[in-house]
Amino acid sequence: QPAPLRRDQRVRRGMARSFQINQLFAGMTPLETLGLAVSERLGRGSDWWRAAGTRDTIVDEIAEVAQRFRLTDVLDEPTASLPYGKQRLLEIAIAFASRPRVLLLDEPAAGVPEAERHEILTAVADLPRDVSVLLIEHDMDLVFSFADEITVLVNGALFAQGSRDAIAADPRVRAVYLGE
Secondary structure (H helix, E strand, O other), rough: OOOOOOOHHHHHEEEEEEOOOOOOOOOOOOOHHHHHHHHHHHHOHHHHHHHHHHHHHHHHHHHHHHHHHHOOOOOOHHHHHHHHHHHHHHHHHHHOOOOOEEEEEEEEOOOOOHHHHHHHHHHHHHHOOOEEEEEEEOOOHHHHHOOOOOOEEEEEEEEEEEEHHHHHHHHHHHHHHHHO
């Protein structure tokens, strides 16, 4: 049996993730953070500060990712000062900057004020269709507004699986998750 892949090896093979609790560089700006993420993917992580300011491909990609995740208005703000919803968007943007084929999102809207949740959901829903998103989420309204296919686990075991409509109509799921 082959040895498990290290995290960096999984990322290079096309899998990225965001965490339920942000793992951000609080003293950096989104511009610096995205510059580091893009530069690292391109093998230029050791000179990211130089690469971000002098290589048009990196600058252009930072701008594209920032626009996709609605971060252009806060690119130069310290990450620690950003509203929590923007921090969550930055976390997802960093993962997306690795150009994953599979993006794992662990409760992307957890703790985000209601007014900012729509921005996160829209950004995730607008991802290119060639990026598969595995969403771990307890907010069923968010799940039903986003997912095409849903797998329901109860106590760590498979409980139900199917389309959004099939899961919404399943009386067992409704009893467990919706209290009916």
